[in-house]
Amino acid sequence: xxxxxxxxxxxxxxxxxxxxxxxxxxxxxxxxxxxxxxxxxxxxxxxxxxxxxxxxxxxxxxxxxxxxxxxxxxxxxxxxxxxxxxxxxxxxxxxxxxxxxxxxxxxx
Amino acid sequence: xxxxxxxxxxxxxxxxxxxxxxxxxxxxxxxxxxxxxxxxxxxxxxxxxxxxxxxxxxxxxxxxxxxxxxxxx
Numbered sequence: 001x002x003x004x005x006x007x008x009x010x011x012x013x014x015x016x017x018x019x020x021x022x023x024x025x026x027x028x029x030x031x032x033x034x035x036x037x038x039x040x041x042x043x044x045x046x047x048x049x050x051x052x053x054x055x056x057x058x059x060x061x062x063x064x065x066x067x068x069x070x071x072x073x074x075x076x077x078x079x080x081x082x083x084x085x086x087x088x089x090x091x092x093x094x095x096x097x098x099x100x101x102x103x104x105x106x107x108x
Numbered sequence: 109x110x111x112x113x114x115x116x117x118x119x120x121x122x123x124x125x126x127x128x129x130x131x132x133x134x135x136x137x138x139x140x141x142x143x144x145x146x147x148x149x150x151x152x153x154x155x156x157x158x159x160x161x162x163x164x165x166x167x168x169x170x171x172x173x174x175x176x177x178x179x180x181x
Contacts, residue, residue: 042147049140053172060175 041100044093051090131180137169 029035058079066072079086145162152158 045143046147049144052136052140053168056172056175060179 044097047093
Protein backbone atom coordinates (compact mmCIF):
# COMPACT_ATOMS: atom_id res chain seq x y z
CA UNK A 1 0.00 0.00 0.00
CA UNK A 2 2.90 2.35 0.74
CA UNK A 3 4.40 1.74 -2.69
CA UNK A 4 1.13 2.51 -4.44
CA UNK A 5 0.77 5.62 -2.28
CA UNK A 6 4.26 6.73 -3.31
CA UNK A 7 3.44 6.16 -6.95
CA UNK A 8 0.25 8.17 -6.58
CA UNK A 9 2.11 11.10 -5.02
CA UNK A 10 4.80 11.05 -7.69
CA UNK A 11 2.15 10.99 -10.39
CA UNK A 12 0.22 13.89 -8.85
CA UNK A 13 3.23 16.16 -8.33
CA UNK A 14 3.55 17.54 -11.86
CA UNK A 15 -0.19 18.24 -11.96
CA UNK A 16 0.07 20.39 -8.81
CA UNK A 17 3.15 22.18 -10.15
CA UNK A 18 1.44 23.06 -13.43
CA UNK A 19 -1.41 24.83 -11.56
CA UNK A 20 0.81 27.08 -9.46
CA UNK A 21 -0.78 30.51 -9.05
CA UNK A 22 0.88 33.56 -10.60
CA UNK A 23 2.64 36.04 -8.36
CA UNK A 24 0.10 38.86 -7.85
CA UNK A 25 -2.45 36.61 -6.09
CA UNK A 26 -5.46 38.56 -7.25
CA UNK A 27 -7.97 35.94 -6.12
CA UNK A 28 -6.59 35.87 -2.56
CA UNK A 29 -6.60 39.58 -1.71
CA UNK A 30 -9.34 42.14 -2.07
CA UNK A 31 -8.59 44.63 -4.85
CA UNK A 32 -6.76 47.66 -3.42
CA UNK A 33 -6.13 50.99 -5.10
CA UNK A 34 -2.31 50.92 -4.98
CA UNK A 35 -1.93 47.36 -6.22
CA UNK A 36 -4.48 47.82 -9.01
CA UNK A 37 -2.77 51.05 -10.19
CA UNK A 38 0.59 49.26 -10.21
CA UNK A 39 -0.82 46.28 -12.12
CA UNK A 40 -2.45 48.55 -14.68
CA UNK A 41 0.85 50.45 -15.02
CA UNK A 42 2.52 47.17 -15.92
CA UNK A 43 -0.31 46.15 -18.28
CA UNK A 44 -0.15 49.52 -20.05
CA UNK A 45 3.63 49.13 -20.42
CA UNK A 46 3.26 45.70 -21.98
CA UNK A 47 0.50 47.01 -24.29
CA UNK A 48 2.71 49.92 -25.41
CA UNK A 49 5.58 47.50 -26.02
CA UNK A 50 3.29 45.34 -28.14
CA UNK A 51 2.04 48.31 -30.13
CA UNK A 52 5.61 49.56 -30.69
CA UNK A 53 6.92 46.23 -31.96
CA UNK A 54 3.77 45.39 -33.94
CA UNK A 55 3.95 48.79 -35.63
CA UNK A 56 7.63 48.25 -36.36
CA UNK A 57 6.99 44.82 -37.86
CA UNK A 58 3.97 45.98 -39.85
CA UNK A 59 5.29 49.23 -41.26
CA UNK A 60 9.07 48.81 -41.44
CA UNK A 61 9.57 45.09 -41.96
CA UNK A 62 6.58 43.23 -43.40
CA UNK A 63 5.74 45.74 -46.09
CA UNK A 64 8.99 45.10 -47.90
CA UNK A 65 8.48 41.35 -47.84
CA UNK A 66 4.76 40.69 -47.95
CA UNK A 67 3.11 43.36 -50.11
CA UNK A 68 2.86 40.81 -52.91
CA UNK A 69 0.64 38.52 -50.79
CA UNK A 70 -3.13 39.21 -50.71
CA UNK A 71 -3.45 37.94 -47.12
CA UNK A 72 -0.99 40.58 -45.96
CA UNK A 73 -3.12 43.21 -47.68
CA UNK A 74 -6.13 41.89 -45.74
CA UNK A 75 -4.26 42.10 -42.42
CA UNK A 76 -3.09 45.62 -43.27
CA UNK A 77 -6.62 46.64 -44.31
CA UNK A 78 -8.21 45.36 -41.08
CA UNK A 79 -5.45 46.98 -39.01
CA UNK A 80 -6.03 50.29 -40.77
CA UNK A 81 -9.75 49.99 -40.04
CA UNK A 82 -9.07 49.51 -36.32
CA UNK A 83 -6.39 52.20 -36.26
CA UNK A 84 -8.54 54.92 -34.54
CA UNK A 85 -9.37 52.51 -31.70
CA UNK A 86 -5.77 51.31 -31.39
CA UNK A 87 -4.46 54.89 -31.43
CA UNK A 88 -6.95 56.03 -28.79
CA UNK A 89 -6.17 53.13 -26.45
CA UNK A 90 -2.43 53.67 -27.05
CA UNK A 91 -2.73 57.36 -26.20
CA UNK A 92 -4.65 56.54 -23.00
CA UNK A 93 -2.09 53.87 -22.05
CA UNK A 94 0.82 56.23 -22.76
CA UNK A 95 -0.71 59.02 -20.64
CA UNK A 96 -1.48 56.60 -17.79
CA UNK A 97 1.99 55.01 -17.93
CA UNK A 98 3.71 58.43 -17.91
CA UNK A 99 1.64 59.82 -15.04
CA UNK A 100 1.93 56.68 -12.89
CA UNK A 101 5.68 56.34 -13.49
CA UNK A 102 6.27 60.01 -12.64
CA UNK A 103 4.11 59.65 -9.55
CA UNK A 104 5.95 56.54 -8.35
CA UNK A 105 9.31 58.20 -9.09
CA UNK A 106 8.34 61.19 -6.98
CA UNK A 107 6.85 59.21 -4.10
CA UNK A 108 9.46 56.42 -3.72
CA UNK B 109 18.96 83.15 -51.20
CA UNK B 110 15.50 82.40 -49.89
CA UNK B 111 15.40 79.12 -51.76
CA UNK B 112 18.82 78.22 -50.40
CA UNK B 113 17.73 79.00 -46.84
CA UNK B 114 14.55 76.98 -47.28
CA UNK B 115 16.61 74.08 -48.63
CA UNK B 116 18.94 74.01 -45.64
CA UNK B 117 16.28 74.72 -43.04
CA UNK B 118 15.22 71.07 -43.15
CA UNK B 119 17.38 68.02 -42.77
CA UNK B 120 17.94 66.34 -46.09
CA UNK B 121 17.36 62.63 -46.43
CA UNK B 122 17.06 60.10 -49.23
CA UNK B 123 13.26 60.50 -49.33
CA UNK B 124 13.27 64.29 -49.38
CA UNK B 125 11.66 64.69 -45.98
CA UNK B 126 12.97 64.20 -42.47
CA UNK B 127 12.10 61.68 -39.82
CA UNK B 128 14.51 63.14 -37.31
CA UNK B 129 11.87 63.04 -34.59
CA UNK B 130 12.29 59.25 -34.49
CA UNK B 131 15.83 59.72 -33.18
CA UNK B 132 14.47 61.01 -29.90
CA UNK B 133 12.42 57.82 -29.46
CA UNK B 134 15.37 55.44 -29.67
CA UNK B 135 15.94 55.44 -25.86
CA UNK B 136 12.38 54.04 -25.58
CA UNK B 137 13.80 50.70 -26.76
CA UNK B 138 16.19 50.63 -23.79
CA UNK B 139 13.31 51.48 -21.45
CA UNK B 140 11.26 48.63 -22.96
CA UNK B 141 14.18 46.25 -22.40
CA UNK B 142 14.48 47.23 -18.72
CA UNK B 143 10.75 46.83 -18.16
CA UNK B 144 10.51 43.48 -19.92
CA UNK B 145 13.50 42.20 -17.94
CA UNK B 146 11.73 43.12 -14.70
CA UNK B 147 8.48 41.46 -15.77
CA UNK B 148 10.32 38.30 -16.88
CA UNK B 149 12.17 38.21 -13.53
CA UNK B 150 8.78 38.15 -11.81
CA UNK B 151 7.01 35.57 -13.96
CA UNK B 152 9.66 33.25 -15.48
CA UNK B 153 11.22 31.25 -12.68
CA UNK B 154 13.53 29.06 -14.79
CA UNK B 155 16.82 30.96 -15.00
CA UNK B 156 17.90 29.45 -18.30
CA UNK B 157 14.55 30.18 -19.99
CA UNK B 158 14.58 33.72 -18.60
CA UNK B 159 18.10 34.36 -19.88
CA UNK B 160 17.13 32.92 -23.28
CA UNK B 161 14.07 35.20 -23.55
CA UNK B 162 16.03 38.27 -22.37
CA UNK B 163 18.82 37.60 -24.88
CA UNK B 164 16.34 36.99 -27.72
CA UNK B 165 14.54 40.22 -26.85
CA UNK B 166 17.86 42.07 -26.81
CA UNK B 167 18.80 40.71 -30.23
CA UNK B 168 15.36 41.65 -31.61
CA UNK B 169 15.75 45.15 -30.23
CA UNK B 170 19.20 45.50 -31.78
CA UNK B 171 17.58 44.60 -35.13
CA UNK B 172 14.81 47.17 -34.48
CA UNK B 173 17.40 49.87 -33.72
CA UNK B 174 19.35 48.94 -36.85
CA UNK B 175 16.21 49.20 -38.99
CA UNK B 176 15.16 52.52 -37.47
CA UNK B 177 18.64 54.00 -38.05
CA UNK B 178 18.73 52.67 -41.61
CA UNK B 179 15.23 54.07 -42.19
CA UNK B 180 16.40 57.49 -41.02
CA UNK B 181 19.40 57.58 -43.34
